Amino acid sequence: MLLRTEKLKKTFGGLVAVNEIDFSIEAGRIAAIIGPNGSGKTTFFNVVSGILPATGGKIFFNDQDVTSRKAHEMTALGMARTFQNIRLFANLTARDNIILGRYSQTRSGLLDGLFNTPRLQRERRESEAKAAELLTFVGLEKVADHMAKNLPYGAQRRLEIARALASEPKLLLLDEPAAGMNPKEVDALLQLIMKMKELGITILLIEHQMRLVMNIAEQVTVFDHGVKLAEGLPADVRCNPAVVEAYIGSEGQRFAKRKRH
């Protein structure tokens, strides 16, 4: 198991956002987390990626206990992520955003900077080459020198993925990558995710677009009110009565049943 959580819990005051979740994902797979708004999906991501500390339970990454690791340590261990409300470095160029994504792969420090050492120069060359490669990979090579904030929405999403890839992750967490995309952009995203899988990257995504989830996910987990409601193959989860109820209520469930017959 590449990532595993044991009874992972996160509370904000009296609110239990993530309630004793057991979750695991095997290396090389694509898994999706779905659930209604406010079901704790993004909080789960934030705790797993170290941005928020866990209230209880344990997180294992590569069979190593990483429960109390901070976000920057998780990145160094090989976990990268994107954000639901895009968090690019808005006033930097697309290329510089990706070069910053390489931060965990480079080592030079203050003195390297002062003396402009060969190490710094080598790392700079490598980062620039990698940035060019990744810009091509996500199809943004033409806007490399545009400021991130001036890019169209779909391009910003792809740039954020490219920036996450720059850290050469084993596990990539995508928080609603298709939010706000038109069908054409969703298709491009789908292909991009498949390409990343071929590179051997394990992908865990939160998504509301069922078309995307049902097409690519090999494992779907459903969250509701902070607890795990269901887990399994996409087709099985879709027919699970509890899941249907969580999404559209018991009325909808009756409707769904009637439709199936």
Added chain:
Amino acid sequence: MAWRQWLQGWRGAFLLSAFVLGVSFIDSVLNRPEYLFPPYFKHVLLISLIYSIAALSLNFVSGYIGQTSLGHAAFFGLGAFTSALLTQELHWPFWPAFLAAGVVSAVVGLPLGAPAVRVRGPFLVVVTYGCGEVFKYIALNLEVTGGPAGLPGLVTPSLFVSFNDIGATGKEAFIVLALVLALFLAFFSRRIENSRVGQAFAAIREDEIAASAMGVNVTYYKLLAFVLSAFFAGLAGSLLAHYLSFVSPDMLSSAESIMMLTMVVVGGARSIHGCFLGAFLLTILPEALRMIKDTIGLPFDPWLVLFGLILILMMRVRPQGILGADTVFRR
């Protein structure tokens, strides 16, 4: 703006050095009874250079990591008092006391940078302002710092001969030392901008959470910015103290902090040339206005009125500062 591009890079540094060295050496070489450049002119030049160092050091915090600090004069004054006390009480020579001023400021800057790890924006402004005031009142009330009167009669630095014996007016050696330090700091800042450390600073300035998701240790780099900032401010303070041969608690006042921040903001945050421009502008303008006031017999000093107008105009017309990058500041 063409003139801006023309000044970028080494050309600006070269022009500044040529001007400063010219001013400081011509009188010494000419060796005439009347000075070509009056000592007052050189005084203003030196003060401008010292404030350039202060502005460049503040730029680490308020420019690179984008955190507004209103307590920078505390580090400046701390350096001044440290080297004053070391030379006066412990009879240290100038050079080790000068370095110690930077080190003491940096060591004190570390815990003062700690709140910046947790708070930002207006909250950090209040915290840094408070810290600065605490330092001022400590200096005002301690016996060893001379209370409100400060410490007069500091030693003049000497390398092999006394600084007073070098040059025609006794200011030339100081000017050269301040120039060397300012240019080194400018060079250091430029190198940092182009290094991985500069990338980390930029990431923190833009978005702290995204920065940490890239693997940037936000705590470490924020403290690093504060420590670097305090170190160079301490050196600048020491230089000013020994030049004036006097330190007073006024050096730690919030008015000084505000002035330093204004230099960075007016010149252009994150712009090295901007720090020089801001420091020179805000040192020379009040002096020039005072002369105008004396000549035409104004009943009041127009400086503070104009200072306010400049700030309002800047925020309206060019919030990123005269030489700031042409990206609009997030407000």
